[in-house]
Amino acid sequence: MSTEPNEPELRRIRAFLSAFTRRQSERTVDFPGGFAALNDTYALSHGDNHVLVDGSPDPEALPALVDAAMAHLAHRTVYIPDERVAAACAGPLVRAGYTRQTVVVMSHRGPVPELGGAREVGLPDLRGPVTDSWRRLLPDAPDAVLHDLTERRTARLRGADDVRFLASHDEFGQVASWADLYLDPAAGIAQIEDLVTGEPHLGQGHAGVVLDTALRTAAAAGCPTVFLLALADDWPRRWYERRGFVALGEVHCFERL
Structure with missing residues (x-):
């Protein structure tokens, strides 16, 4: 997927995701190219204990960096919002035993609905x-x-x-x-x-x-x-498209359980 026409908006969204992740975390562990967002209170929630790669790490070094940052947890979850960085890191992560899932970043392009109700x-x-x-x-x-x-x-x-x-x-x-x-x-x-x-x-x-x-x-x-954010291969993505959302880019999730 080419993201060049939407790159400014994607950069703003990526910055928002990074800032939100840091703010909601109880603690973070930084490393070159990213950080681990950790919530010990909810240690069994993978979505609240994961790594966000918001920079450009050394792809070959990334699996070891994740292991070090998440050494106290049984699972490993890595989110990479930049497609080019994800492509560079995919090989080392897959060789380290990770599976890959793609999430689509969708932005609303339709009119503001006239009615709400919630x-x-x-x-x-x-x-x-x-x-x-x-x-x-x-x-x-x-x-x-x-x-x-x-x-x-x-x-x-x-x-x-x-x-x-x-x-x-x-x-x-x-x-x-x-x-x-x-x-x-x-x-x-x-x-x-x-x-x-x-x-x-x-x-x-x-x-x-x-x-x-x-x-x-x-x-x-x-x-x-x-x-x-919507899973690339799941039905809600099509439902959101019918309601005025368009795909801008992708977030790549790598997980090892």
């Missing part, structure tokens, strides 16, 4: 629905893993100056769909993250309500750039 909620409102969602997705996961995957949203409150949790409710007032919204009005950029619908409410339009509300909220906050 409302801001707190972490206690999401605890039950999020835990149930993870339990269905990971039926064999221990309770400790489900706990960390649910409670890790607390760390996200540190990631940006304005972090909101949005939810659409059913006719009985139960949370049906939810998402995070991270706002940086000074930079004019916002990220929508973890848009999920509970299984009992699938196909009822709740995800669209949450997404439209997030887009309206970002526009009202002065954030013309609104982006999200």
